[in-house]
Amino acid sequence: MTAAIELAGVNKQFGTLQALADVDLTVQQGEFFGLLGPNGAGKTTLISILAGLARADSGVAKILGHNVRTQYRLARRLLGVVPQELVFDPFFTVREALRIQSGYFGLRQNDDWIEEVMHNLDLTPKADSNMRALSGGMKRRVLVAQALVHKPPVIVLDEPTAGVDVELRRGLWAFIKRLNADGHTVVLTTHYLEEAETLCGRIAMLKEGRVIALDSAANLVRTLHSLQLKVRIEGVFPEQLRIEGVASLGDFHVIPLRDYDELEPTLSVLRTCGCRIVELDLQQPDLEDVFIHLMSRDH
Amino acid sequence: MMTGFPTLFYKEVLRFWKVALQTVAAPVLTSLLYVLIFANLLDRRLEVYPGVPYAMFLIPGLAMMSALQNAFANSSSSLIQSKMTGNVVFVLLAPLSHLEFLGAYVLAAILRGVIVGAGVLLVAVPFWAPTVREPVWLIAFCVVGTGTFGAFGLIAALVVDKIDQMAAFQNFVIMPLTFLSGVFFSIHSLSEFWQKASHLNPVFYMIDGFRYGFFGVSDVAPQISISITLACFATIFAIAFVLVARGHKLRA
Ligand SMILES: Nc1ncnc2c1ncn2[C@@H]1O[C@H](COP(=O)(O)OP(=O)(O)OP(=O)(O)O)[C@@H](O)[C@H]1O
Ligand SMILES: [Mg+2]
Numbered sequence: 056m057t058a059a060i061e062l063a064g065v066n067k068q069f070g071t072l073q074a075l076a077d078v079d080l081t082v083q084q085g086e087f088f089g090l091l092g093p094n095g096a097g098k099t100t101l102i103s104i105l106a107g108l109a110r111a112d113s114g115v116a117k118i119l120g121h122n123v124r125t126q127y128r129l130a131r132r133l134l135g136v137v138p139q140e141l142v143f144d145p146f147f148t149v150r151e152a153l154r155i156q157s158g159y160f161g162l163r164q165n166d167d168w169i170e171e172v173m174h175n176l177d178l179t180p181k182a183d184s185n186m187r188a189l190s191g192g193m194k195r196r197v198l199v200a201q202a203l204v205h206k207p208p209v210i211v212l213d214e215p216t217a218g219v220d221v222e223l224r225r226g227l228w229a230f231i232k233r234l235n236a237d238g239h240t241v242v243l244t245t246h247y248l249e250e251a252e253t254l255c256g257r258i259a260m261l262k263e264g265r266v267i268a269l270d271s272a273a274n275l276v277r278t279l280h281s282l283q284l285k286v287r288i289e290g291v292f293p294e295q296l297r298i299e300g301v302a303s304l305g306d307f308h309v310i311p312l313r314d315y316d317e318l319e320p321t322l323s324v325l326r327t328c329g330c331r332i333v334e335l336d337l338q339q340p341d342l343e344d345v346f347i348h349l350m351s352r353d354h
Numbered sequence: 355m356m357t358g359f360p361t362l363f364y365k366e367v368l369r370f371w372k373v374a375l376q377t378v379a380a381p382v383l384t385s386l387l388y389v390l391i392f393a394n395l396l397d398r399r400l401e402v403y404p405g406v407p408y409a410m411f412l413i414p415g416l417a418m419m420s421a422l423q424n425a426f427a428n429s430s431s432s433l434i435q436s437k438m439t440g441n442v443v444f445v446l447l448a449p450l451s452h453l454e455f456l457g458a459y460v461l462a463a464i465l466r467g468v469i470v471g472a473g474v475l476l477v478a479v480p481f482w483a484p485t486v487r488e489p490v491w492l493i494a495f496c497v498v499g500t501g502t503f504g505a506f507g508l509i510a511a512l513v514v515d516k517i518d519q520m521a522a523f524q525n526f527v528i529m530p531l532t533f534l535s536g537v538f539f540s541i542h543s544l545s546e547f548w549q550k551a552s553h554l555n556p557v558f559y560m561i562d563g564f565r566y567g568f569f570g571v572s573d574v575a576p577q578i579s580i581s582i583t584l585a586c587f588a589t590i591f592a593i594a595f596v597l598v599a600r601g602h603k604l605r606a
Contacts, residue, residue: 106446107446107447108443108447109605110601110606128449131448131449134447136447138443140440142441142443143439144441144444146368146369146372147368155364156444158360158361158365159358159447159448159449159450160358160449161356161358161449163356201444
């Protein structure tokens with residue numbers, strides 16, 4: 056099957072800044088894919104190259120097999136992008152903006168779908184409001200709607216939930232999940248890591264223009280073999296547990312564990328040394344821990 | 355395959371039509387003021403061509419000048435505003451060919467130019483009795499002239515980075531080009547040096563040719579004027595096309 060998105064050896068430089076360095080990335084059709092990384096990692100640059108808003112210095116980018124440079128019209132037809140910047144055309148109402156966007160894609164009898172998209176994004180009450188009069192979150196919804204007017208098989212959302220309230224966030228994800236279930240490929244960037252962890256099948260982590268990790272959220276978390284055993288004890292903390300990484304504050308101690316197998320021996324040391332456990336908490340790392348770990352490491 | 359061209363054209367027309375007071379009525383009023391001042395003051399004393407009094411001479415030139423200026427203003431302000439606000443991204447994401455992109459902006463500019471030009475002629479009716487001797491020449495000069503300025507406006511919007519640079523462009527390039535083109539006088543009344551200088555200004559040929567459409571008389575043969583106007587259009591359009599195709603300051 057043709058990949059939904061294929062990037063091979065993509066480089067992009069802005070002046071002396073290497074925004075993307077030799078990026079290879081393949082997203083299969085039907086995936087819900089997360090693109091994570093700190094500010095300036097190159098996420099938006101990568102999306103811009105896919106959308107033809109920026110040009111790679113070298114390398115190839117394809118949407119469903121169509122080169123975004125040489126077959127740009129086909130590639131753009133198959134792609135819907137929600138830009139990160141909150142942009143809008145102040146001349147038009149919500150419905151006008153959506154009809155115009157649909158028309159740009161050659162779809163001039165598309166009102167049924169436009170109404171459905173507006174309904175799903177809770178925009179119907181604002182359909183005839185001027186874009187200027189919308190709140191920031193509402194403008195964001197219109198951006199999402201504009202990206203979907205032509206029912207693109209590949210949907211890329213660049214921080215669609217920035218500045219969006221809880222209710223819409225739920226509504227938006229329900230809608231996007233439904234589109235994904237219907238076969239649309241979804242690529243998402245976000246700084247809300249729990250969002251990515253629950254939604255995305257696979258995640259790529261970008262740092263300084265490089266893909267430094269690429270796997271399912273669960274596998275990424277698994278690579279970070281540090282469970283954290285937090286205990287509050289009565290008694291003297293045993294010296295033999297003062298291994299690297301242990302943090303103590305008064306009678307409160309945090310002991311890093313490689314895996315669950317280390318739990319039992321650790322507890323047994325505490326017991327044989329006569330410590331009484333007052334409080335115990337075993338914390339599993341989440342995507343945020345993985346993120347911080349990867350981003351703080353030198354590559 | 356269905357294309358986005360009609361929609362982009364429609365959007366560009368809607369954009370100026372929604373604020374027609376500013377984009378159409380205002381320039382028509384400005385021209386009316388010129389007519390009131392110049393034609394009324396000078397009419398009795400001047401006959402530019404035999405049997406063509408000054409008002410008759412002035413009005414078509416003014417109409418064409420306004421048409422050209424507004425064609426330029428339309429494409430340039432539309433694109434520069436879209437660039438500044440960032441909403442040009444909606445067009446850039448769409449599967450429009452370079453020619454469609456360029457064509458939509460230029461056609462909308464032509465339409466605004468033609469509407470403004472027609473408006474000027476209309477409000478000037480009390481001051482003259484227009485007779486159109488050569489309608490085909492009239493339309494040809496009007497369309498190709500405004501098309502040239504529409505494409506020129508697009509080039510300006512593509513190369514400048516800020517709105518104030520655009521204002522400078524308008525004040526230092528467009529205004530002198532259009533004002534020093536023989537709108538207010540026949541260049542035969544000028545000294546030899548300025549006659550030669552006027553011949554270097556392509557806008558002179560557009561205005562002169564447009565006037566030919568009305569009177570069937572002009573300073574330069576219309577065949578020469580239309581050739582120069584067409585050459586201008588082809589050059590400007592080609593430059594605009596290259597810039598659009600390269601995504602000059604549009605795509606990073
Ligand atoms: N048009 C441009 N000109 C110059 N530098 C740019 C341009 N676009 C991006 N950059 C630089 O490229 C790097 C990557 O930017 P990019 O916007 O892709 O990051 P990002 O991962 O999307 O960050 P964020 O999470 O803040 O959105 C940054 O250092 C940015 O300053
Ligand atoms: Mg970004």
